[in-house]
Amino acid sequence: MTTVDHSAELARAGANVTGWASRTLFLANRYPLGAFGAVIVILFVFAAIFADVITPVDPTSTNPAKSLMAPGGQALMGADFMGRDMYSRVVHGARISLAVGLGSTALGCLIGVIIGLASGYLLGWFDLLVQRVIDIMQALPLLVMALVMAASLGPSLENTIIAISIPLIPNVARVIRSNTLAIRELPYVEAARAQGMSEVRIAVFHVLPNTLAPLIVLATAQLGAAILTEASLSFLGLGIPEPHPSWGRMLSESAAEYVRTAPWLVIFPGLAISLVVFGTNLLGDAVRDLLDPRQRS
Amino acid sequence: MASYLVKRLLLMLLTLFGMSVLIFVMLRLVPGNIADIVFEAAGMIDDADKAQIEAELGLDQPIIVQYLQWIGGLVQGDLGFSYVSEKPTIEEIGPRIPITAKLALMALIFSIVLGLPLGVISAVRQNTKLDYALRVISLSGLSLPSFWLALLILMFCVQYFGTIPIYTRPPDTLWDELLLYSIPAAAVGFRSSALIMRLTRSSMLEVLRQDYIRTARAMGASNTSVNYYHALKNAVLPVTTIIGIEAAFLIGGLIVTETVFNIPGVARFLVEAILWRDYPIVQNLVMFIALVVVVVNFLVDLLYVVLDPRIKYAD
Amino acid sequence: MPVSEMQVAMSAPVVEVRDLKKHFPIRKGLLRRTVGNVFAVDGVSFSIQPGETLGLVGESGCGKTTVGRTVLRLVEPTGGSIMVRGEDITHLGKKALRPYRREMQIVFQDPFSSLNPRMRAGTIVGEPLKIHGIADGAERERMVARLFDRVGLRAQQMKNFPHEFSGGQRQRISIARALALNPKLIVADEPVSALDVSIQAQVINLMMDLQREEGLAYLFISHNLAVVEHISHRIAVMYLGRIVEYADKVTLFTRPQHPYTEALLSAVPVPDPALKRNKHMVEGDVPSPVRPPPGCHFHTRCPYAIDRCRVESPPLKDVGDGQLVACHLR
Amino acid sequence: MSPMTAQIAEKVEAAPRRRSIGEVVLTVDDLQTVFYTRAGMVRAVDRVSFALKAGETLAIVGESGCGKSITALSLLRLIPDPPGRIVGGKVVLEGTDLLSLSEPAMRKVRGNRVSMIFQEPMTSLNPVLTVGRQISQALMMHQGMSKAAAMERAVEMLRLVKVPEPAQRVKEYPHQLSGGMRQRVMIAMALSCNPRVLIADEPTTALDVTIQAQILDLILELQNQLGTAVILITHDLGVVAETAQRVIVMYAGRKVEEATVEELFARPLHPYTRGLMASIPRLGLMRNQTVETGRLQEIPGMVPPLFDLPAGCAYAPRCALADDRCRAEYPPFEEKRDAHWAACWHAGE
Amino acid sequence: QKSGGTLKISHRDTPPSVSMHEEATVSVAAPMMAVFNNLVVYDQHKPINSTETIVPELAESWSWSQDAKVLTFQLRQGVQWHDGKPFTAEDVKCTWDLLTEKSKQKFRKNPRETWYTNLKDVKVDGPHQVSFHLGRPQPGILAMLAAGYSPVYPCHVSPAQMRTKPIGTGPFKFVEFKQNEFIKLAKNPNYWKQGKPYLDAIEWTIVRSRSTRILGFVAGEFHMTFPVDITVPLLKDITSQRPQATCELQPTNVSVNLLVNRDAPPFDNAKIRRAMLLTMDRKAFIDILSEGKNDMGGALLPPPEGQWGLPPERLAKLPGYGGDMAKNRNEARKLMQEAGYGPNKRLAVKVSTRNIEVYRDPAVILIDHLKEIYIDAELDIIDTSQWYGRIARKEYAVGLNLTGSSVDEPDAYFFENYACASERNYTKYCNADLEKKMVAQSQELDVKKRQKMVWDIDEQLQLDGARPIISHGRAATCWQPEVKNVTMHRNSIYNGWRWDDIWLDK
Numbered sequence A: 001m002t003t004v005d006h007s008a009e010l011a012r013a014g015a016n017v018t019g020w021a022s023r024t025l026f027l028a029n030r031y032p033l034g035a036f037g038a039v040i041v042i043l044f045v046f047a048a049i050f051a052d053v054i055t056p057v058d059p060t061s062t063n064p065a066k067s068l069m070a071p072g073g074q075a076l077m078g079a080d081f082m083g084r085d086m087y088s089r090v091v092h093g094a095r096i097s098l099a100v101g102l103g104s105t106a107l108g109c110l111i112g113v114i115i116g117l118a119s120g121y122l123l124g125w126f127d128l129l130v131q132r133v134i135d136i137m138q139a140l141p142l143l144v145m146a147l148v149m150a151a152s153l154g155p156s157l158e159n160t161i162i163a164i165s166i167p168l169i170p171n172v173a174r175v176i177r178s179n180t181l182a183i184r185e186l187p188y189v190e191a192a193r194a195q196g197m198s199e200v201r202i203a204v205f206h207v208l209p210n211t212l213a214p215l216i217v218l219a220t221a222q223l224g225a226a227i228l229t230e231a232s233l234s235f236l237g238l239g240i241p242e243p244h245p246s247w248g249r250m251l252s253e254s255a256a257e258y259v260r261t262a263p264w265l266v267i268f269p270g271l272a273i274s275l276v277v278f279g280t281n282l283l284g285d286a287v288r289d290l291l292d293p294r295q296r297s
Numbered sequence B: 001m002a003s004y005l006v007k008r009l010l011l012m013l014l015t016l017f018g019m020s021v022l023i024f025v026m027l028r029l030v031p032g033n034i035a036d037i038v039f040e041a042a043g044m045i046d047d048a049d050k051a052q053i054e055a056e057l058g059l060d061q062p063i064i065v066q067y068l069q070w071i072g073g074l075v076q077g078d079l080g081f082s083y084v085s086e087k088p089t090i091e092e093i094g095p096r097i098p099i100t101a102k103l104a105l106m107a108l109i110f111s112i113v114l115g116l117p118l119g120v121i122s123a124v125r126q127n128t129k130l131d132y133a134l135r136v137i138s139l140s141g142l143s144l145p146s147f148w149l150a151l152l153i154l155m156f157c158v159q160y161f162g163t164i165p166i167y168t169r170p171p172d173t174l175w176d177e178l179l180l181y182s183i184p185a186a187a188v189g190f191r192s193s194a195l196i197m198r199l200t201r202s203s204m205l206e207v208l209r210q211d212y213i214r215t216a217r218a219m220g221a222s223n224t225s226v227n228y229y230h231a232l233k234n235a236v237l238p239v240t241t242i243i244g245i246e247a248a249f250l251i252g253g254l255i256v257t258e259t260v261f262n263i264p265g266v267a268r269f270l271v272e273a274i275l276w277r278d279y280p281i282v283q284n285l286v287m288f289i290a291l292v293v294v295v296v297n298f299l300v301d302l303l304y305v306v307l308d309p310r311i312k313y314a315d
Numbered sequence C: 001m002p003v004s005e006m007q008v009a010m011s012a013p014v015v016e017v018r019d020l021k022k023h024f025p026i027r028k029g030l031l032r033r034t035v036g037n038v039f040a041v042d043g044v045s046f047s048i049q050p051g052e053t054l055g056l057v058g059e060s061g062c063g064k065t066t067v068g069r070t071v072l073r074l075v076e077p078t079g080g081s082i083m084v085r086g087e088d089i090t091h092l093g094k095k096a097l098r099p100y101r102r103e104m105q106i107v108f109q110d111p112f113s114s115l116n117p118r119m120r121a122g123t124i125v126g127e128p129l130k131i132h133g134i135a136d137g138a139e140r141e142r143m144v145a146r147l148f149d150r151v152g153l154r155a156q157q158m159k160n161f162p163h164e165f166s167g168g169q170r171q172r173i174s175i176a177r178a179l180a181l182n183p184k185l186i187v188a189d190e191p192v193s194a195l196d197v198s199i200q201a202q203v204i205n206l207m208m209d210l211q212r213e214e215g216l217a218y219l220f221i222s223h224n225l226a227v228v229e230h231i232s233h234r235i236a237v238m239y240l241g242r243i244v245e246y247a248d249k250v251t252l253f254t255r256p257q258h259p260y261t262e263a264l265l266s267a268v269p270v271p272d273p274a275l276k277r278n279k280h281m282v283e284g285d286v287p288s289p290v291r292p293p294p295g296c297h298f299h300t301r302c303p304y305a306i307d308r309c310r311v312e313s314p315p316l317k318d319v320g321d322g323q324l325v326a327c328h329l330r
Numbered sequence D: 001m002s003p004m005t006a007q008i009a010e011k012v013e014a015a016p017r018r019r020s021i022g023e024v025v026l027t028v029d030d031l032q033t034v035f036y037t038r039a040g041m042v043r044a045v046d047r048v049s050f051a052l053k054a055g056e057t058l059a060i061v062g063e064s065g066c067g068k069s070i071t072a073l074s075l076l077r078l079i080p081d082p083p084g085r086i087v088g089g090k091v092v093l094e095g096t097d098l099l100s101l102s103e104p105a106m107r108k109v110r111g112n113r114v115s116m117i118f119q120e121p122m123t124s125l126n127p128v129l130t131v132g133r134q135i136s137q138a139l140m141m142h143q144g145m146s147k148a149a150a151m152e153r154a155v156e157m158l159r160l161v162k163v164p165e166p167a168q169r170v171k172e173y174p175h176q177l178s179g180g181m182r183q184r185v186m187i188a189m190a191l192s193c194n195p196r197v198l199i200a201d202e203p204t205t206a207l208d209v210t211i212q213a214q215i216l217d218l219i220l221e222l223q224n225q226l227g228t229a230v231i232l233i234t235h236d237l238g239v240v241a242e243t244a245q246r247v248i249v250m251y252a253g254r255k256v257e258e259a260t261v262e263e264l265f266a267r268p269l270h271p272y273t274r275g276l277m278a279s280i281p282r283l284g285l286m287r288n289q290t291v292e293t294g295r296l297q298e299i300p301g302m303v304p305p306l307f308d309l310p311a312g313c314a315y316a317p318r319c320a321l322a323d324d325r326c327r328a329e330y331p332p333f334e335e336k337r338d339a340h341w342a343a344c345w346h347a348g349e
Numbered sequence E: 001q002k003s004g005g006t007l008k009i010s011h012r013d014t015p016p017s018v019s020m021h022e023e024a025t026v027s028v029a030a031p032m033m034a035v036f037n038n039l040v041v042y043d044q045h046k047p048i049n050s051t052e053t054i055v056p057e058l059a060e061s062w063s064w065s066q067d068a069k070v071l072t073f074q075l076r077q078g079v080q081w082h083d084g085k086p087f088t089a090e091d092v093k094c095t096w097d098l099l100t101e102k103s104k105q106k107f108r109k110n111p112r113e114t115w116y117t118n119l120k121d122v123k124v125d126g127p128h129q130v131s132f133h134l135g136r137p138q139p140g141i142l143a144m145l146a147a148g149y150s151p152v153y154p155c156h157v158s159p160a161q162m163r164t165k166p167i168g169t170g171p172f173k174f175v176e177f178k179q180n181e182f183i184k185l186a187k188n189p190n191y192w193k194q195g196k197p198y199l200d201a202i203e204w205t206i207v208r209s210r211s212t213r214i215l216g217f218v219a220g221e222f223h224m225t226f227p228v229d230i231t232v233p234l235l236k237d238i239t240s241q242r243p244q245a246t247c248e249l250q251p252t253n254v255s256v257n258l259l260v261n262r263d264a265p266p267f268d269n270a271k272i273r274r275a276m277l278l279t280m281d282r283k284a285f286i287d288i289l290s291e292g293k294n295d296m297g298g299a300l301l302p303p304p305e306g307q308w309g310l311p312p313e314r315l316a317k318l319p320g321y322g323g324d325m326a327k328n329r330n331e332a333r334k335l336m337q338e339a340g341y342g343p344n345k346r347l348a349v350k351v352s353t354r355n356i357e358v359y360r361d362p363a364v365i366l367i368d369h370l371k372e373i374y375i376d377a378e379l380d381i382i383d384t385s386q387w388y389g390r391i392a393r394k395e396y397a398v399g400l401n402l403t404g405s406s407v408d409e410p411d412a413y414f415f416e417n418y419a420c421a422s423e424r425n426y427t428k429y430c431n432a433d434l435e436k437k438m439v440a441q442s443q444e445l446d447v448k449k450r451q452k453m454v455w456d457i458d459e460q461l462q463l464d465g466a467r468p469i470i471s472h473g474r475a476a477t478c479w480q481p482e483v484k485n486v487t488m489h490r491n492s493i494y495n496g497w498r499w500d501d502i503w504l505d506k
Ligand SMILES: Nc1ncnc2c1ncn2[C@@H]1O[C@H](COP(=O)(O)OP(=O)(O)OP(=O)(O)O)[C@@H](O)[C@H]1O
Pocket: C024, C025, C038, C039, C040, C058, C059, C060, C061, C062, C063, C064, C065, C066, C067, C223, C289
């Protein structure tokens, strides 16, 4: 207890951190998993954006000579049984998988937030009915709906996004609603009302920003889940149609049959999915921590 | 409390009614009916014969009549006949429900038994290597597609034990049954356990910051007592809510698992029934699932009352 | 004699409340039928002149906040009327109410929760200007900066978030926000309860300065009697939804008439160890406003209660010098 | 005191330790607690020393954030680490230095020989455990009582703190009690093991004046009976004047003044204490002057942030008397008058 | 050999019913064939089905009338249905009356109606004799009657019951069919062949996931895989993990083919259609889909297994079957340019296909090949329930289809797929002249001559691009060493499942 190394402790706490770069570094130090997640997410977003530039081969072009070629000089991550380059496919797959993840999350959150806000605000009969609708949405198994959509609308990016976003809606709506109920009673909302602010504005400018933290946690968890769900949906006929590469499809059952003879067909897309899910969740955890006012100094 | 129960019951009926309309309409919005499908799967297109089947099954009647017939039957406990097998729906669904129910229950138990303590440990050891390791493991549970995990398990068993733990005939003893379902249950439960672990961790962290935890420490409570006696009971509250969500989700997860482990449960059966447009099976099964979800949600709410004395449903 | 007292004598009341009632329904069942009421405010009358401060005191849960919110029509009154400068606003619609909203503002007890934690201080203070379309862009910036200056904050602090301020500063932001619309009345709902004494002094001084300069009227809600005594001209004491005593402050503090007022005064700890007082301790807790006791609400804790108190509710009557007391014994 | 209370008090007294009033039970020596934050090192408690005698009430006052609660928590070693750390000093309880005890040994002290009442009675009680279980926990832990016996004692304790129908109340949950009752439960809990030292951190801030008066009376009554030493933390000087025997004034993590309560109120030495006293609005009838004095006296400026204290006296930037020496050199804590200490170059000027 | 034991086989999916006549899938044909008997049947132990390998079964003998328009069967006596009722000539008549839709009772579905368009009547000549009366001579009808798909149904059981609880005369009795679980058969102790069958029971376990099925086989859970369940790439895996198992690679009798809607512009332009023929690199398809094991061929199953398929030397001369791919594609590009397309004016189309892997994979390759000739194609996945409806209504421009045939017999194949009036002539290719030739070959009794005629027709079909055949698939069936006396029929997967003499060495 006599001598304490204050400076080491202070450095750990992030004292004297100024400037953009050192702050980033400090945060990376403080949330190593979150930083790891951020790097992964950034890498994949980058890959998705510049997919055409960073891949040498068209991901849809088949080549019997390369069929089931092992990873090596000719094909960085090997080739699938149609001789399509796995590296190209994994990189281009990021586009679709991220689109599915981001798209469905954004859509689900948007609708969920609107429903949740309206329900928590208007209350009364409207709320009662909306809650039933939400119950129903929750009780309707996703895959049942996905199958029905697959059969009626056929597989496509849009349908996949819609199907995946639907089960998110009740969760988001519930969270937002309960937050709305709590926040609408807070003094600052009342103060806004006292100034003559309209309820819609209050909902959007005062209530919504304060439900952001749980929303972010939900959203990042969903982002990963959506990519996986797309894989399950591919399994059942919804999902992104061939020949577009999607990680889910690459991993789906046909690839599983090659797991022994051509493991690279599953390893790389599997790795990609796992990494993105990992990345988004870790990042989400860190962002949640950052947004937590109790964690701020 | 009694009035609360009545209210909840009425709301449950309302939800179920909505569900019945939804699933009924949804199924009929989907192109194709059983006639189309049995014909077209066989590669034939004969409109007269199709119309014949439709008439036999009553599919030519106005939708509202069909709906009323279904609901009327349902209320009287008559679930109709499966279009495909032409057996009573109840005979088709009946024996399959317990299988899925057992599987789901075991999966849920597995996920709770695994997820809860790990979540507590991870929270108590926040930002230590152990915490990181547990979080990474739990995330891997969330980032592994369930069919993939299931297949890996099967391959592993075949490779190293030379047997395959799939369902080929009904198990004879309870022990056999437990053994048979334990692996698929673990495969599904792993995902949920990851979710429960994450949730437990975050709500534990929340609870550990509360004043009453400080009070407990100030009274000299030991770490174990603080973590598992004072904190966990509070932290477990939000975790119970996701049990309801997971119950609904499990049906989806089980489709894949039942397929891979070849378990003749309702989840996979439901998929096939949809593909065949076997309306009586789909409608009744979805209603059953909805009933389960609604009841589970209700039970979760009741559990809340038990766990949290602050909540009183007297309104 | 300060300026404000002269104004009191000359003009019409800023706000006048008659027999104000607010019963919060307790709803039950699917159809949410009302099965009972919280009698939060149960027949309260008072008026406030320009430049005057009316103090409203009473125990926690006796309905002080509800009175304040009802006066501003933030909750709909169950009964009674609210007149603002002679106009009845009790039943005005949302649109018609808007101009009156500008004249009456509110400052809350908890300086932190009454500021949106995710908005910058400047935005918070500028918001009413935006809502009412008073000023925009650079003009608004200027006005906000002036308001900051008025309440003793630096204009640079406009960019800061509420959590970056101290408690007293946060309360100043609330006051600046309330002042933005140039109101005639500010309902101050326990504005200093969460602050410690030295900061409390800063805020009270600020409020009193503003009153002197602008002729503001305050409805000052608090349960800190010393503060109320310091800032108010007249004081109303509430107990369980009703005013039990209403008088100018000198009268009230020197000759409290209601047993509850007496108990309240005597329970206030006095920062002077030399002064050992004889406390009128009242036993027991405040009864629930859902089932207020019959007759005089205070009889359950009143040391002087007689049989009549248990059945008959005492009216508020004048006991001289404009001092109103609701007690059968006076 | 009711006969019942006396009876229970006697039982409590029958415990092996006997004590005589006036004997020092706790000495705090140069206690230093810091928080490592992003903004820098917060010296929340900076070389605070004091002694506490049995049966005595010592009040700690000071502006919000000056380190009162952290001092109290440091005594029990309940500082959250990270970010906090006790970096120096001694806390000697009847001969043992608490800061050098092992964690299990420390646990035996907490709630047993030193216990604490927290400010917020609602959040300080576990909402999902019955009141009875929470009280009996400590008894089972420290006194090795059986569950039934501990529960019985819990009922007695509730009766002692004048909770009506105690046998019924032990089965209830915190939310079923009013604020005043909850605070009494906290007190019952803290006193259940007959501690030598009771730390009450703003025990009545959340309560109404009438209830506050009841609770303070109760604490004093029990203290007289059981001979417990009390550390009372508050910023309500009224409460201090009515309950404490001695007062410590803290400013920015340091003790700036210490005296008996009469002495302090009559002749405050430190300019900060004087400012504090002056800024309290006092009930007119308690003062000799008439009402309209206009402005309250306020201390200009703000407490400097604890991670960025000025070189000299921390109060210097706000002090009317401050001179260059104040700004350069921290004043020593000295006995300026008989049993009246202060840390100020200009004490009493 | 030994008697006893339960043969366990994995089954790939749940068929809609177990009525042989009502279904057109090997999912029903394979398990159910053991429940029934035909009038005549392909010799169960001769791997290549042909007219010469047809042997008597319920018919002890058969004879053709002089004009080759009446086929008379002498029926076996003392045969019993599984429910104990005697088998008579009436049962034969009932069965074919149902198939030709002459009887009062009706099948729900009748997928092989086209097989019997030439069958005018079935007459009961006596309790143990029936005669089939044809509109014109048709020697091929015997091949169809010998197919696994042509069991005799009992008169006294309704078609509805046959869908759920069928009664037959075969070596095994039907026990139970449970959707998604199993089809179970048990030994028929009163089987008319003395001492047979050897097995006590057969259990087909329905396992939806192919990976699981294969793992189950590898783990020894199943004695046998589902017929042709093992694709070429998987075969290696199985033989390495289960070296003692026997695996036979054989044609699946399913061809991958291209459908082009010749009414939908711009595909009404013959140049574009021909360009599409030229750009398809069949060898690439075969290499990718089967590591080179699949066969190139015309409409009918190619030799050596196929009896009627175009011989390699004639095949090689057809456009798009060999030759220099680069040259072909150059020519194709030229054709496209003539049709008005080029590198800067590419043609965008949708390739419709069914949402099944075996359809999707070749479609993906097709899309890639079309890219070479300025066609940018996108996959249009169509749900199984709508696939046939959509293509029959011609709601597609370019489609990729699989066509299977259960008997290696031109009559069964040509009329179903290429006759102008056939509902399964999806491209509605209609050539009256060619149709006359089809009828002519059907009546030809001389096998050699008939073969020549069939080749000509097939060649013409390919030249016209009626339904360009891309490849004929091959896949394997595997069984464990203890399963004895299994013979896989190499030119059909539908005909070899009577299994009355299979036994288990355990
Ligand atoms: N929206 C509401 N619905 C139901 N009851 C309410 C509502 N708002 C307030 N009440 C009840 O009305 C009573 C008066 O509440 P109010 O907040 O006005 O008291 P108060 O005097 O301001 O108390 P405090 O000093 O604690 O702020 C309380 O019993 C409270 O529970």
